Amino acid sequence: MSILSIALIAMFVLFLLGLPIYAALTIAASIALLTSDILPLSVIHSSLFDGLNIFPLLAIPCFIVAGGLMERGNITNQIINVVRALVGRLYGGIGITTILACAVFASITGSATSTVAAVGAIMVPAMMRNNYSPRYAGAAAATGGTIGILIPPSNPMILYAIIANVSITGMFSAGFLPGAIMAAALSFTAWLLAKRNGFKADESVESFSLKAFLGICRQSFFSLATVVIVLGSIYSGLATPVEASIVAVLWALFVGFVVNRSLTLRDIYDSLMEGVMLCGAITIIVGASTLFGKILTYEEAPTRLAAFMVSITDNKHFIMLLIVALLYVLGMFMETLATVILVTPVLVPVLAQLDINPIHFGVVMVMANEVGLLTPPMGVNLFVASRLSGVSVERLSISVLPYILAMTLVILLTVFCEPISTIIPTWLGFN
Known part of the structure; x- marks a missing residue:
C-alpha cells in the first residue's frame, strides 16, 4: 500500500472519529511516514514550522x-x-440594505462570519420590527x-x-468585479422575494433626497x-x-x-481575543496541511489528478465546473479556510497543466466556498x-435556496467569462 493511501485512509478514519482537522491531518501524515522509510521523520517538525512561519498570514487576524x-x-x-x-425606500429595502452593508463591511474585515454577525445583529431586528418575516431576515443576513x-x-x-x-494584491483586485456582480444579484433576489411576500419599504426612511443623503455621508465621513x-x-x-491590516486596526x-x-478598553480586549483565537486556529491548520502536502507532492497526486481530469475532457471550463461541484460538496462538511488549505496544493499544479489562470481559478474557488457557508x-x-x-x-437552509440559485448563476457566468475576474488584475499589471 502506498504512503498516500495510508495517509488518506487514516485521515478519513480520524475525521469519522470527530478529530479536529489539524489533528487528523498531522496524525494521518505521521502514521504514513512511520509505516514507511520513504521520507525522514524530520519532515514532520520542519513542515509544521514552515506552515507557521508565513509572514503574510498576519494580515488575517489583524483584519x-x-x-x-x-x-x-x-x-x-x-x-x-x-x-x-x-x-431603504425600495421593496425589501431593509433586506437590500443588509446585503449591501455586508458588501461594504466585507471590504474592511475579509471574514464572512464577522460580516453576518456585525451587520445582522443590527439589521435582523430592524427587519422584524418592520414586519418582515424572521425567515426572510435571517436568509438575507446569512x-x-x-x-x-x-x-x-x-x-x-x-x-x-x-x-x-x-500576488495577494492581484487576488484582491480580482475580487472587485465578481463581488459587485454578486452583491447586485443577491440584492435583486432580495427585492424579488420582498415583492412576492409584500415586504414594503423601510418606513423609517424618507424619500430619497440627494441633500439628505450627502448630509448622512458627511456625518459618517470617517x-x-x-x-x-x-x-x-x-x-x-x-x-x-499585512501593513494595510495594521492601518485598519489603527x-x-x-x-x-x-x-x-464608542470604544472601551473591554471592547479592545474582546477584539484582540477574536484575532488571537483565529490566528491560532489558522496557523495550526496551515502547518498540518503543509505536512500533508509533502506526502501529496511525493506521491505526485496533483499530476495524477490532472491526468485523470484530462482523460475525462480537455475542456477547461468543464473541468472547472467539476471542481466547483466538488467544492459545493466539501463546503457542506468543511470550514472555508480549511477547504482552501486542503484543496489548493492539489489543484494548483493541475491548473498549470490545463492552462487555467490561477487568479481566475482562485476567485471561482472563493465564490464556490461562499455557497458552502449556506x-x-x-x-x-x-x-x-x-x-x-x-x-x-x-x-x-430552505429560505436561502433562491439566493444559492442566484450565486450559482454568478459563478457560472464567472467560469465562462474569465475577464470578469481578470480584467482588473491585468489592468493593474498582476496578470
Missing part, C-alpha cells in the same frame, strides 16, 4: 481585530445608515455575509495567494473613509496587505475612540443568522 473594533466603535452602524438612506470572503481584503484569498504563489484608507493603501503601493481605534467615542451541516453563516433571527437552521 479580524479591525472588524471587531469597527463593530464595537459604531462604524458598522454608520455604514448601514448610509446604505439605508440610498436603497447570504449577505457570504460576500465577506469575496470582496477584498478576503481572508481565504490571502491563504489561496500564499499557497498558490500568486467611517466611510475606512474602506478608502485600507484598500487605497494597498493599491497605491504605500502598504502591503484607523478603527482612532475613529472608535476619538471620533465616535449549506448544512457545516453552514457557518446559517448558524449565526439562526441565532439572530430565532429561526431553526433547517428552515433557514
Whole structure:
C-alpha cells in the first residue's frame, strides 16, 4: 500500500472519529511516514514550522481585530445608515440594505462570519420590527455575509495567494468585479422575494433626497473613509496587505475612540481575543496541511489528478465546473479556510497543466466556498443568522435556496467569462 493511501485512509478514519482537522491531518501524515522509510521523520517538525512561519498570514487576524473594533466603535452602524438612506425606500429595502452593508463591511474585515454577525445583529431586528418575516431576515443576513470572503481584503484569498504563489494584491483586485456582480444579484433576489411576500419599504426612511443623503455621508465621513484608507493603501503601493491590516486596526481605534467615542478598553480586549483565537486556529491548520502536502507532492497526486481530469475532457471550463461541484460538496462538511488549505496544493499544479489562470481559478474557488457557508451541516453563516433571527437552521437552509440559485448563476457566468475576474488584475499589471 502506498504512503498516500495510508495517509488518506487514516485521515478519513480520524475525521469519522470527530478529530479536529489539524489533528487528523498531522496524525494521518505521521502514521504514513512511520509505516514507511520513504521520507525522514524530520519532515514532520520542519513542515509544521514552515506552515507557521508565513509572514503574510498576519494580515488575517489583524483584519479580524479591525472588524471587531469597527463593530464595537459604531462604524458598522454608520455604514448601514448610509446604505439605508440610498436603497431603504425600495421593496425589501431593509433586506437590500443588509446585503449591501455586508458588501461594504466585507471590504474592511475579509471574514464572512464577522460580516453576518456585525451587520445582522443590527439589521435582523430592524427587519422584524418592520414586519418582515424572521425567515426572510435571517436568509438575507446569512447570504449577505457570504460576500465577506469575496470582496477584498478576503481572508481565504490571502491563504489561496500564499499557497498558490500568486500576488495577494492581484487576488484582491480580482475580487472587485465578481463581488459587485454578486452583491447586485443577491440584492435583486432580495427585492424579488420582498415583492412576492409584500415586504414594503423601510418606513423609517424618507424619500430619497440627494441633500439628505450627502448630509448622512458627511456625518459618517470617517467611517466611510475606512474602506478608502485600507484598500487605497494597498493599491497605491504605500502598504502591503499585512501593513494595510495594521492601518485598519489603527484607523478603527482612532475613529472608535476619538471620533465616535464608542470604544472601551473591554471592547479592545474582546477584539484582540477574536484575532488571537483565529490566528491560532489558522496557523495550526496551515502547518498540518503543509505536512500533508509533502506526502501529496511525493506521491505526485496533483499530476495524477490532472491526468485523470484530462482523460475525462480537455475542456477547461468543464473541468472547472467539476471542481466547483466538488467544492459545493466539501463546503457542506468543511470550514472555508480549511477547504482552501486542503484543496489548493492539489489543484494548483493541475491548473498549470490545463492552462487555467490561477487568479481566475482562485476567485471561482472563493465564490464556490461562499455557497458552502449556506449549506448544512457545516453552514457557518446559517448558524449565526439562526441565532439572530430565532429561526431553526433547517428552515433557514430552505429560505436561502433562491439566493444559492442566484450565486450559482454568478459563478457560472464567472467560469465562462474569465475577464470578469481578470480584467482588473491585468489592468493593474498582476496578470
